[in-house]
Amino acid sequence: MARDGYYTCEDVLAQTTCVMNLLEQNFPESDHVLIFDNAPTHLKRADDSLSAHNMPKGIKHWGVEKSVTAPDGTMAKEKVPMKDGRFADGHPQPFCFPPGHEHAGKFKGMAHILKERGFHDAGKLKAQCKGFKCPEGVTDCCCRRILFGWPDFTDVPTLLETNCQKRGFQVIILPKFHCELSFIEFANRSLRFIDAYRKGLNGKQAAWANKKYRGHRVLPDSIPKELDSNDIA
Structure with missing residues (x-):
């Protein structure tokens, strides 16, 4: 769990694995669909997955940062x-030049990648x-915009999707800002x-209180006084 107390993607993956284990154990004949909201922890992709976001245009030694566990147990980037x-x-x-090439091991750069794709x-x-x-x-105004539109860059699965689909579970991630779903x-x-x-609230009072405390699971004990002070009968 992260230092501020919130679940990390790794926590969610571990919990989801437990859920899948229970479902397979107790309902092996059923098809299962797991639904997640649009939280960042549910949308995280593998560190080395395709993204044109920070790609350089030209040939150079370049790579993406990946989280690794250092020998002392702390997290580091490489x-x-x-x-x-x-x-x-x-x-x-391949996005890097092969052994034997004059630029062996170097990242090809967006321009070269696009040339290989016909641009x-x-x-x-x-x-x-x-x-x-x-x-x-x-x-087609710039290299990054062109790559952003290619299917292999747009259809990158999340870690949750990859983890669940490997075991035959369907995953639905709800659209952003669609709380009604x-x-x-x-x-x-x-x-x-x-x-x-x-x-003891009636329908009108319950609707008013529900709207006011929409970020809560239950209503405060002071709700009768609030209803009286707001003339909600």
Whole structure:
């Protein structure tokens, strides 16, 4: 667990593994679908997964940072090569030059990667538009924008998806800012209404209290006084 008390992606993966173990043990004949909200811990991808975000345009020694455990048990970062990409026909595209090449081991750079994909004038393009604010509707204005649109860069699975799908579990990650679809929000809302009726509130009062305390699971004991002071009968 992170120092501030929140779950890390590793914690979520471990908990999800326990859930899958229980489901396989108790409901082996069923198909299971695991639903997660749009939290950052649920969206984390492998450290070496494809991303054009920080790629250099030219050939150089470059890698992505990967978290590793140091000999003393602390977490550290080390540079590792990015995973291979995929051409349109599905064949792999290594992003580093092979042994024997004059630039063996070096990262090819966005321009060279795009040339191998058929963009022969990629060397004339900018690495990216200023602030990555590309002209609206334009998809070939800079190297980074072109790569951002390729399927192997857009269809990168999360660690949760990879972990679950390996074991045959389907995964649904809810859209961002769609709390009405979230089973967690629905459950919390239901708990607040249950608590409201338990405290003797009527329908109108329960709806008012539910809206005011929408970030809570239950209502405070002071809710009757708040209803009186706000003339909610």
